[in-house]
Amino acid sequence: MNHLNECHPEIYESLLENIIAYNNNGFTINEIAESLNQTKKFVSDSLNLVMESDAQYIVKKPLNIKKWEPKNFNLEATTVWSFKDRGDWATHNGKYRGNWSPYIPRNLILRYTKEGDTVLDPFLGSGTTLIETKLLKRKGIGIDINPDAIKIAEESLRFNKNYDYNPTIYNMDSRNLNIIEDNSIDLICAHPPYANIIKYSDDIEGDLSLLDIDDFLNEIAKVAKELYRVLKKDKYCAVLIGDTRRNKHMIPLGFEVMQRFLKAGFALKETIIKEQHNCQATGFWYKRSIEYNFLLIAHEYLFVFRKP
Ligand SMILES: C[S@@+](CC[C@H](N)C(=O)[O-])C[C@H]1O[C@@H](n2cnc3c(N)ncnc32)[C@H](O)[C@@H]1O
Known part of the structure; x- marks a missing residue:
């Protein structure tokens, strides 16, 4: 050089x-x-x-991509999903706090849609679902209330592949999806905050990650209603959600959220247990679980609903 x-x-x-x-x-x-x-x-x-250097060039972050798809991928066939290696193909990485493994949207998209279908992620985060829609040639729509998440997602979606399937992204609140027509979506992949277990912003109005359990459930019910409205009849809406523990007891956040979706009109098609591999069951947390006699939560629920 x-x-x-x-x-x-x-x-x-x-x-x-x-x-x-x-x-x-x-x-x-x-x-x-x-x-x-x-x-x-x-x-x-x-x-x-x-x-x-301080040269006047504008240079975007280089894309050092080693592979475009997972090796030896097979669709999941049981109600227990476990991905030890979280998946690092294309621009996927685990940097966004609480992001989901790309194996989840890949499984949902391949099982429930065909090429050209429209997939909505109403809690986009770092864009994991839309990386998959772009790779798998589905029309992706992503929504997040946090402008920082939108920037991260746009960056991970800038790879030059399947240009016709560049997704559409909106910085807005999923409790009101008025930009999306009734009965227009083929699949919804939703990964909301688990109430305020991880806070995604300090003070963004409408950020569901700032709400404690009861308020969160009231607001997720509004999202469920909107998701029901935009989904086509007989199509699927998948929601990943985990439980939490307060004082000495479990708060069954997963089942509570499931109830809100049933109340919105959905029918339950699948309940999938998703094993959590980032659960720290060693050292400090192991000792605490013995000392205070409680089990460490190491699973989440992936509910798949159908619009009847
Ligand atoms: C668990 S994260 C999603 C992570 C995503 N699956 C990924 O792989 O990166 C939840 C996201 O919901 C967003 N969010 C919170 N309240 C929202 C709302 N009312 N409407 C839309 N997005 C919201 C947060 O900003 C956060 O990015």
């Missing part, structure tokens, strides 16, 4: 501009290296250099 830069600065400059253009258009380091007949190291070093 130094040789090229020092001896042929104009060639290097033009190559660099090409690398940046490819990168900003969502090509991966591998793809850029192949297209420009350079090594991956050269491409990656060049991008890092420009990002660290």
Whole structure:
């Protein structure tokens, strides 16, 4: 690189501009290296250099994608789902707090939809569901109340694949989905906050992660009503939700949420137990569970509802 830069600065400059253009258009380091007949190291070093320098280029974060799909994927066939390796294909990663494993939306999308169908995620977070809709050629719609989540999702969706399936994202409140027509969605993949177990913002009006159990349940009932309205008849709405513990007892948040969806008109098609692998059952928490005689929660519920 130094040789090229020092001896042929104009060639290097033009190559660099090409690398940046490819990168900003969502090509991966591998793809850029192949297209420009350079090594991956050269491409990656060049991008890092420009990002660290104060040159006037705008360089988006490079996409270092190793694979586009999971290895040896098979659809889940039982009511217990467990993904030890959470899935790191495409732009998936576990950085967004409480995000779900991409194996969940992949299973739902492949089982319940076909190419070209419309999939809605009303609690988009970092965009896991929409990465899958784009990879699997479904029309994705994602909604989140937090503008920071929207930015993260947009960044993870900027890869240059299946351009026709670039999803639509809205920064809004899922309790009112007035931009979506009645009976227009083929599948809903919903992963709401589990009341205020993880807070996703400090003070965003309408953020359900700021609400304690009773208020949360009242508001999730409004979301359930909207999801029922927008879903097509005979199609499915999947909701991942976990329980919590207060003082000495379990709060069956999962079953309470399920009841709100039934009340909205849905019928229960499947109850799936999803094993939680980030449950810390060692050290401090192990000792506490023995000392105070309680079991550590290591599962969530994935309810699949049908609109009858
Ligand atoms: C559990 S996270 C979703 C994580 C997502 N499945 C992923 O893989 O990244 C829940 C999300 O719901 C969002 N949220 C909270 N209240 C909302 C509301 N009223 N409408 C839409 N989104 C909301 C939060 O900002 C948060 O990003």
